[in-house]
Amino acid sequence: MLTTTRKNGEPIPDYVRRxxxxxARRARASRWAHHGLELVNLLMASAIPATLALGLPPAIAAVLGAGVVLCGGLRQIFDWHQNWIRFAQVRSEIEQQVARFGAGLVPYARAEAADRALVASVNDIVQADLAGWAVRTRTRPLPPEAEQPGA
Structure with missing residues (x-):
């Protein structure tokens, strides 16, 4: 949980809290999406042999198999697991800076400059996250079927 005040009772800057x-919200949503997708995928994959063993029509197993493939595609497109880790890490880094701010530690020791220093630190954290995201997005390999023929 985020401490929302300094030692002297002053609130943290609104930009930092927002x-x-x-x-925090994105980390929570990504975690739920990741776990939900993995649960659905596991249930469908494990139901395939069960449907065949029970003598149900093969079309049911085929639809379940298509669902497993769809889950794999969604995992690749949305990358909820990586996003969950990334968002939680940034949230934690912000919490560390807010804790230092709350305790009045360097670089937040001078009250008159503490707010500006905290906003700058949080902005640096966010910019580093965005830069890392941009690099990962640009360097993500294409799936084999998306490669150009003859390339």
Whole structure:
């Protein structure tokens, strides 16, 4: 949980609270999406041999198999697991800076400059996250079927 005040009772800057809240919500949503997708995928995959063993029509197993493939595609497209880790890490880094701010530690020791220093630190954390995201997005390999023929 985020400490929302300094030692002297002053609240943290609104930008910091809103940024932390955004990353906390995204981490939670990505975690739920990741776990939900994995659960659905596991249930469908394990149901395939069960449907065949029970003598149900093979079409049911085929639809379940298509669902497993769909889950794999969704996992690749949305990358909820990686996003969950990324958002939680940024949230934690913001919490560390807010804790230092709350305790009045360097670089937040001078009260008159503490707010600006905290906003700058949080902005640096966010910019580093965005830069890392951009690099990962640009360097993500294409699936084999998306490669150009003869390339």
């Amino acid at each position: 940024t932390w809240d955004w990353y």
